[in-house]
Amino acid sequence: MDNWRKSSYSGPGDGNECVEIATTSTRTAIRDSKAPARATLTFPAPTFTAFLESLKQAPGGPARRR
DSSP, X not given: OOXXXXXXXXXXXXXXXXXXXXXXXXXXXXXXXXXXXXXOEEEEHHHHHHHHHHHHHSTTSHHHHO
């Protein structure tokens, strides 16, 4: 995967204290911004979507902080 992008929550400056994500039509990959050459976590796209939805519903999740 070569379309890595950082979270909008990365913070000021170079924003290297966050995770990066890359997607294809079938997979989603996550890596540490501070160590991009190290291992990545890769998930089937539907699994990652379900994971994000569960985070939004969790107490203190992004949907609850707004």
